[in-house]
Amino acid sequence: MRISELSRETGVSIASIKYYLREGLLPAGTALGARQSDYGNEHVTRLRLIRALVDVVGLPIAKVKRIFELIDEPGDDIFATLGQAVDSLPPYTTDGEADAVDYPRARAVIERLGWTYDPRYAGTAQLERSIAAIDGTGIPMSDARLDAYASAARQVAEFDISRMPQADAAPAAAIEYAVLGTALYEPVLVALRRLAHQDITARSLAGDDES
Amino acid sequence: MRISELSRETGVSIASIKYYLREGLLPAGTALGARQSDYGNEHVTRLRLIRALVDVVGLPIAKVKRIFELIDEPGDDIFATLGQAVDSLPPYTTDGEADAVDYPRARAVIERLGWTYDPRYAGTAQLERSIAAIDGTGIPMSDARLDAYASAARQVAEFDISRMPQADAAPAAAIEYAVLGTALYEPVLVALRRLAHQDITARSLAGDDES
DNA sequence: TGCTTTAGATAGTATCAGTATCTACTATTG
DNA sequence: CAATAGTAGATACTGATACTATCTAAAGCA
Numbered sequence: 001m002r003i004s005e006l007s008r009e010t011g012v013s014i015a016s017i018k019y020y021l022r023e024g025l026l027p028a029g030t031a032l033g034a035r036q037s038d039y040g041n042e043h044v045t046r047l048r049l050i051r052a053l054v055d056v057v058g059l060p061i062a063k064v065k066r067i068f069e070l071i072d073e074p075g076d077d078i079f080a081t082l083g084q085a086v087d088s089l090p091p092y093t094t095d096g097e098a099d100a101v102d103y104p105r106a107r108a109v110i111e112r113l114g115w116t117y118d119p120r121y122a123g124t125a126q127l128e129r130s131i132a133a134i135d136g137t138g139i140p141m142s143d144a145r146l147d148a149y150a151s152a153a154r155q156v157a158e159f160d161i162s163r164m165p166q167a168d169a170a171p172a173a174a175i176e177y178a179v180l181g182t183a184l185y186e187p188v189l190v191a192l193r194r195l196a197h198q199d200i201t202a203r204s205l206a207g208d209d210e211s
Numbered sequence: 212m213r214i215s216e217l218s219r220e221t222g223v224s225i226a227s228i229k230y231y232l233r234e235g236l237l238p239a240g241t242a243l244g245a246r247q248s249d250y251g252n253e254h255v256t257r258l259r260l261i262r263a264l265v266d267v268v269g270l271p272i273a274k275v276k277r278i279f280e281l282i283d284e285p286g287d288d289i290f291a292t293l294g295q296a297v298d299s300l301p302p303y304t305t306d307g308e309a310d311a312v313d314y315p316r317a318r319a320v321i322e323r324l325g326w327t328y329d330p331r332y333a334g335t336a337q338l339e340r341s342i343a344a345i346d347g348t349g350i351p352m353s354d355a356r357l358d359a360y361a362s363a364a365r366q367v368a369e370f371d372i373s374r375m376p377q378a379d380a381a382p383a384a385a386i387e388y389a390v391l392g393t394a395l396y397e398p399v400l401v402a403l404r405r406l407a408h409q410d411i412t413a414r415s416l417a418g419d420d421e422s
Numbered sequence: 423t424g425c426t427t428t429a430g431a432t433a434g435t436a437t438c439a440g441t442a443t444c445t446a447c448t449a450t451t452g
Numbered sequence: 453c454a455a456t457a458g459t460a461g462a463t464a465c466t467g468a469t470a471c472t473a474t475c476t477a478a479a480g481c482a
Contacts (some may be wrong), residue, residue, distance in 0.1 A: 001427080003427085003428070003429090004428085013472085015310075015471070015472050015473075016471065017472060018429085018430085019472085021430095022430090023470095033428095033429095034430095034477090034479075035429060035430095035478050035480080036427085036428060036479070037429075037478045043230055043345065048344075048346075049348045049349075050347055051344070052344035052345065054470090056302045056340060058269060058302070059469090060468095060469070061471095062469090070404035076286075079412065079416070080412075082408075085337065086405055091266065091267045091269070103265035110406065115406060115407070115410040116410050116414075117410075121406065123402050123406040123408075123409060124401040124406065125401065126401075126405065127402035129267060129398075130267055130395075130399045130402050132267065132324070133262070133263035133267040133395070134395050134396075134397075135259075136256065136259045137256060137263055137391070137394055137395070138258045139391050139392060140374070145374070145396075146403075148370040149367055149396070149399055149403055150403050151366070152364070152366045152367045153363070153400060153401075153404040153406075153407050155362070155363045155366075156359065156360055156402075156403050156404055156407075157408045157411055159355075159356065159360075160404075160408060161411045161415075163351070164357035170354075176349075177350070178408070178414070180348070181350060182404075182405060182406055184341075184344070184345050185345075185360070186401050186404070187302055187344075188338065188342060188345075188352075188357070188360055189364060189400070189401070189404070190337075190364075190397050190400070191334050191337040191338035192338065192357075192360055192365075193339060193364040193368050193393075193397070193400070194297050194300075194332075194333070194362075194393060195321065195326060195335065196361070196365045196368030196369075197334075197389070197393065198332050199326040199327050199368075199413045200292075200370065201290065202327050202364075205290070213458080213459080214458085214459070214460090215458070224440085225459090226440070226442075227439085229460085230440055230441085231441075232460095232461095233462095234439095235459090244448070244460095245460070245461095246446080246448045246449085246459045246460055247448070247449080247460080248460075265439090271438075271439090272437090283475060328445070344452085384482090
């Protein structure tokens with residue numbers, strides 16, 4: 001497939017495709033000569049993935065590149081690779097240093113839940129940051145709320161893991177599922193929460209009318 | 212409080228505070244003279260809110276401004292105001308026109324759940340967009356998954372609504388809770404999902420070791 | 423043969439979110 | 453009371469990001 005077809009197929013402009021090639025987000029096609037390359041179905045998929053991560057998840061190009069690098073060359077340690085991938089997802093914590101950091105708000109929640117508290121998990125810093133950001137804004141963040149959210153989050157996570165490709169049988173597929181699933185399913189979950197708000201509110205208004 | 216104190220209190224630079232004042236995100240302080248203004252606690256709260264929405268939720272300044280406008284001057288129709296606020300949250304759908312649009316993937320889900328399908332809800336377009344973005348990327352999006360996510364989302368939403376200030380008694384507080392709660396609690400929910408992934412995976416690895 | 427397309431390089435643009443500087447003061451401090 | 457620091461408001465500048473546009477030299481196709 002030529003670059004013009006790839007562009008038509010995906011709706012991404014040729015200029016943007018060239019930009020993604022330059023930035024290393026999209027692998028080069030197989031060269032057919034000095035002035036032509038052949039692009040395959042994997043380029044179509046990859047481009048759709050780029051658009052999904054950029055437009056829907058809202059990731060900057062550099063983070064998208066990092067994620068593809070982790071997918072294309074995962075280390076031996078799937079667990080560590082996934083951790084690094086989650087680190088590429090917002091909200092960015094950008095610490096980098098500091099070995100002995102502690103995340104008190106996150107720790108309190110995690111320990112109350114009986115989950116594994118580990119300050120090295122990217123998610124731990126993200127939870128801390130999310131809770132800390134709410135402090136001082138006048139928006140309440142009670143333990144009861146955290147428990148309710150955690151229980152729902154765990155249900156979703158149980159489902160996610162149950163559908164994950166076997167890590168020992170297909171490590172590349174498992175990494176890809178874990179990394180992309182973490183990022184791409186999030187907007188679905190939050191959209192459903194917003195719709196549930198609407199539905200519940202609409203029902204209660206309808207109930208008021210009837211009574 | 213002078214601007215330098217406000218800056219020290221919140222950790223936001225004076226230059227940035229002035230920028231927010233210019234952009235209308237932060238109301239002006241009460242003028243004490245031509246060269247001095249007095250800022251109060253509401254400015255501290257507002258600044259923390261701006262940083263939370265910008266840094267953690269990832270909203271652009273213009274959307275933050277829109278949200279404050281809705282909070283500060285909500286219309287009579289709380290339901291409509293909330294809808295407009297949700298429209299200011301990513302993923303942005305940017306249609307604007309088109310009366311008779313239909314969102315087939317979202318509709319299928321919502322009708323299967325027995326929720327109220329309404330293409331005018333911002334969340335409907337957001338759900339459509341989120342699901343559509345996953346199509347063609349090789350990441351699976353089954354009905355079973357959508358059902359699992361919806362059930363979890365509904366649990367969270369039920370909790371949210373149960374803690375919402377009474378709309379008829381305190382409409383301003385209800386709007387603020389709904390708008391900010393929708394935005395600010397989302398990062399908490401997704402962070403908890405990521406941590407649950409880690410915890411479940413860590414447990415299963417530990418289980419493998421023992422066996 | 424002439425029009426279109428392409429790879430690869432380089433330069434330009436639009437937007438965003440601040441920063442920096444300047445003026446003309448006012449407030450505080452030694 | 454003089455020097456220093458701080459301030460409001462205006463304007464200009466900056467750096468990052470994500471493209472877009474243009475150009476060159478060569479194929480491809482009709």
